[in-house]
Amino acid sequence: MLHDALSSAEVTVTRADDGAMRLPSARDDEVLLWKRVPRGVSSDERKEADEWLDARGIADLEVRDSLMSRILRHPDLVNRAAEPHGFANCYVHHPGDLVIEWCCGDSTEALCANLLAQGFAEGLPPEKAVEVFSQQSISFGHGTVVLRRHSSCLYGGHAAEVTDYIKKRYES
Incomplete structure (x- = not known):
């Protein structure tokens, strides 16, 4: 289940063959999203989300x-x-x-x-x-x-x- 950090939206992800999901490993200087503080949003993510919500010109x-x-x-x-x-x-x-x-x-x-x-x-x-x-x-x-x-x-x-x-x- 993927949860939106800014709202109550969520998406359930499943495989077509109902097999188990395999999560990737972190590379150098990366933090896996599911290992961050729940509902945590970086300043860059917050700025991008605000731009999508504002979306002037759309x-x-x-x-x-x-x-x-x-x-x-x-x-x-x-x-x-x-x-x-x-x-x-x-x-x-x-x-x-x-x-x-x-x-x-x-x-x-x-x-x-x-x-x-x-x-x-x-x-x-x-x-x-x-x-x-x-x-x-x-x-x-x-x-x-x-x-x-x-x-x-x-x-x-x-x-x-x-x-x-x-x-x-x-x-x-």
């Missing part, structure tokens, strides 16, 4: 929160789209977006279709649902979730080594 916080919640429930679709390297690069520009980008693997149209088939944009106003910028870039919710596929491999001749390295880190 036209519709409900759309943002809905899409973020839905994408967290479908990591399998994101991982499948970026399967050749085993991962997609995910990052934010500000408290209002999530960019998912990858190079080799499914097209943006294929990932978009898979998300839509799972009800990803259900209930959104039509003008906020899906916007296609190009073959490589599709946006949901006025830029809340951006799918971006690079037209060529980002790792070139080193793709296999990079993929192996990242997959080994996932296993630890």
Whole structure:
């Protein structure tokens, strides 16, 4: 069970095969979240949480929160789209977006279709649902979730080594 440090929200995490969860080990200078003081929030975390709550410039916080919640429930679709390297690069520009980008693997149209088939944009106003910028870039919710596929491999001749390295880190 994951508990939000700032509210009563919580998320239960389970494995699809009902197996036991294996928690990672701390690396140098890291403190595992579950070993910190319960409900403890660092000053950086507090600042980031406040920015997400304030979120100036975000036209519709409900759309943002809905899409973020839905994408967290479908990591399998994101991982499948970026399967050749085993991962997609995910990052934010500000408290209002999530960019998912990858190079080799499914097209943006294929990932978009898979998300839509799972009800990803259900209930959104039509003008906020899906916007296609190009073959490589599709946006949901006025830029809340951006799918971006690079037209060529980002790792070139080193793709296999990079993929192996990242997959080994996932296993630890």
